[in-house]
Amino acid sequence: MTTATPKAARSTEGPGLVILLGALIGFGPLSIDMYLPAFPSIAQSLHASAGEVERTLATFFAGLALGQLFSGPVSDRFGRTKPLYVGLSLYVLGSIGCALSPSAGVLAACRFAQALGGSVGMVSSRAIVRDLHSGAAAARMMSRLVLVMGLAPILAPLLGGWVLDQSGWRAIFWSHAVIGVIALGAVFAILPETAPPRSGPSQPFRSMVRIVRQPDFLGYALAVALSQAGMFAYIGGSPFVFITLHGVTPGNFGWFFGANAAGLVLVSQLNHRLLAGSSPEQVLRWSLRVAALAGLALVGVVVTGLGGLWGIAVALFVFVSSLGAITPNATALAMEHQAKQAGIASAVLGALQFMLAAGASAAVSASHDGTARPMALGVATTALLALGALVLARRAAPPPKEGTPAVESPAPTRP
CATH class of the missing domain: 1.20.1250.20 (MFS general substrate transporter like domains)
Structure with a gap:
């Protein structure tokens, strides 16, 4: 030794x-x-x-x-x-x-x-x-x-x-x-x-293409990526909406933003308890519904003006908090059949998230019209599309029956 x-x-x-x-x-x-x-x-x-x-x-x-x-x-x-x-x-x-x-x-x-x-x-x-x-x-x-x-x-x-x-x-x-x-x-x-240099796949990008072509992976990956894109539509538009439109100081803006992040962390911990009696697919389905409803409520508040700043803040809090259950469950379901190429699959999943996040953020900035509408529409649209992606994933590969134990892949051998 x-x-x-x-x-x-x-x-x-x-x-x-x-x-x-x-x-x-x-x-x-x-x-x-x-x-x-x-x-x-x-x-x-x-x-x-x-x-x-x-x-x-x-x-x-x-x-x-x-x-x-x-x-x-x-x-x-x-x-x-x-x-x-x-x-x-x-x-x-x-x-x-x-x-x-x-x-x-x-x-x-x-x-x-x-x-x-x-x-x-x-x-x-x-x-x-x-x-x-x-x-x-x-x-x-x-x-x-x-x-x-x-x-x-x-x-x-x-x-x-x-x-x-x-x-x-x-x-x-x-x-x-x-x-x-x-x-x-x-x-x-x-x-x-933890992973000494070794020969990897000779054509890693071709492996990425093969992974993306798997309908179950793509459906669940789109569900998490589109949900994350909605969050980044909020991130890109919220400084203007809160600070410029509603006069929130930069310091107080941090409290609004931090409260949403705290909600996400709390729901992610609550997710562990929910999984004790429900499957990841069940929790994901309800979480995506909550996110979509919060996005639609946000559009309603922005269009009608009802609730003002606090109406916007509450709708965003519900939407961002729901990601605490969406992200871990959709990620686990997307990676379920990728044990042999988990590293490349993880890279594809992460890249897809930020590609769509870049698109959502760019769309919000390009449609900037001096109101909160671009941010609200970006959040609502991506949340609804994420819910649709779940339908695609379920039709492509129905989830395993409840109670079926997951097979653990063997731990990697290290020198």
Whole structure:
């Protein structure tokens, strides 16, 4: 027995690894939510329109989508840690570029680079959990990560509003660079290599195409991706709706945003209890119905004006909270038959989510008309389409009978 084995065991079981992996998965929400309160300030500083600033969010989504497609196969081929070093370094450089941006166009380009780097951490974290655990143990590990990464959308807008008040919007991106450097140091110090370099699929992108052609995977993947796209339609439009239209201060906007994120985290924990007596498909079906009803209610509030700010806030709270049950169940159902290619399937699932998120965010910014209608229509449309995608998945591959035990894949062999 070598002396490296106890060290690896301590590194992969301690709270430090859980915090690190949760933080790496949370890079996306952190990088998005922290600068949302600064949208009006960025527009004024760079002499840009609200739509131009919102497009910097769409380019970030596009970078996350493309980055995951590439980083998944690369992580399988070269191991987990080396791609993380490259990705986190790119994230730091992109953050510095954002802080120094002289125009909205340059900011959008640097946000794209920042997203490419951050996407590596998101893909690698899920892969590392699968390297170390399988079956119920992997599910428990992911539940612990949800609690850690769930803090990002709660605290990020509050922290962003505080940094904005104290030092201006450019300081937000300087703080991103500092966070990236800290994460890079933590990866170097405590993260062992869980998947040594090996030969991966000779044609990984052809494997991705085969996965997408599977109707059950595509139906459930679209259900989760469209639901996430609705959330990002809300993320892209909410700063204008809350701060500009309804006069909410950047600091108070963080409380509205944080309350929605807290609802999502609470429902994700409630989901564990619901699954004790119901199948994932049953919980998913009801959750998608709730999301669709909340989206329609949001449109009604915006069109009629009934309820004003609080009517909008309540409808959004219900919609975002429902994602706490939609995301884990739809993801589990989509991945159910992908044990032999879980890494590539995870990359496809993540990329699809952010591709649709980029489209939803771009649509909201392109249809900007000085009202809350673009955001409300984006949320409602994606929620209804997600419900339709579930119908496609159920017709393509009926879920297994209740009580049928899931077959756990064997844990990976490690030297």
